[in-house]
Structures are given as C-alpha cells and as structure tokens.
Amino acid sequence: MRLVDSCGWLHVFKGTALADTYRSILQEAESETLVPTIVLYEVAKVLERDMGETVTMECVLRMQQEKLIDLSDALALEASSTSLAHGLAIADAIVYAIARQHEATLYTSDADLKGLPGVHFITLPLGK
Numbered sequence: 001m002r003l004v005d006s007c008g009w010l011h012v013f014k015g016t017a018l019a020d021t022y023r024s025i026l027q028e029a030e031s032e033t034l035v036p037t038i039v040l041y042e043v044a045k046v047l048e049r050d051m052g053e054t055v056t057m058e059c060v061l062r063m064q065q066e067k068l069i070d071l072s073d074a075l076a077l078e079a080s081s082t083s084l085a086h087g088l089a090i091a092d093a094i095v096y097a098i099a100r101q102h103e104a105t106l107y108t109s110d111a112d113l114k115g116l117p118g119v120h121f122i123t124l125p126l127g128k
Contacts (some may be wrong), residue, residue, distance in 0.1 A: 001104040
C-alpha cells in the first residue's frame with residue numbers, strides 16, 4: 001500500500017522534473033494508493049490557483065479513482081500525537097498518521113517528513 005502526498009500529485013499535474021518519478025509510483029499495479037481527503041483539498045486548491053479549473057478537475061477525477069480516506073476522530077487524535085512527537089504541521093501530521101495506520105509507504109518530497117519511518121523521500125538526482 002502506498003500514499004502519495006500533495007507534493008507528489010502536484011509534481012505530476014504541474015509537469016515538474018519529478019513528474020515521471022511520481023507518475024511511475026502511482027502506476028505500480030501491485031499496490032493500492034491511499035488519498036487522504038486533506039491531500040485532495042490541498043492539491044485542488046493549488047491547482048485551481050495555478051493551473052485553472054480544467055487541470056484541477058482532471059486531477060480530482062484521477063485522485064477519486066483511488067481509495068479516499070476521511071479524517072475520523074481516531075485519526076485526528078493520532079495525528080495530534082504525531083504532530084507533537086515529530087513537530088509536524090496539521091496536514092503533514094494527518095497524512096503521516098494515515099500512512100502509519102494503513103501500513104502504507106508515504107512517498108513525498110516534503111522535507112518536513114524526510115527521515116521518518118515509512119517515508120520514501122524523493123529528490124532529483126544530482127546534476128538535474
């Protein structure tokens with residue numbers, strides 16, 4: 001199981017240098033992709049602001065094909081503990097708590113999550 005956070009989805013739909021890397025992660029057939037609703041919110045907000053409604057709707061429809069995870073009371077409490085334990089902002093804590101609860105690998109380029117157990121941190125190779 002995998003969870004691609006907001007920055008990963010944004011790389012794909014903005015066509016950045018990491019788009020192909022994240023696209024290949026999302027296309028791996030043997031693993032289910034989790035999409036926390038807070039990730040859906042963050043991605044839609046940024047894409048609508050930066051890319052317009054058409055790209056936003058394309059991305060939202062793609063994300064809705066995956067397993068959406070709502071924020072429950074239990075997850076909210078777990079995220080608050082996670083935030084305190086690792087010094088994470090609210091969205092990062094929620095995403096990380098969901099990944100841990102589902103035993104999913106969290107793919108990200110968000111430096112705030114780098115080095116945490118279960119996080120696969122993605123950067124550009126040197127020289128690119």
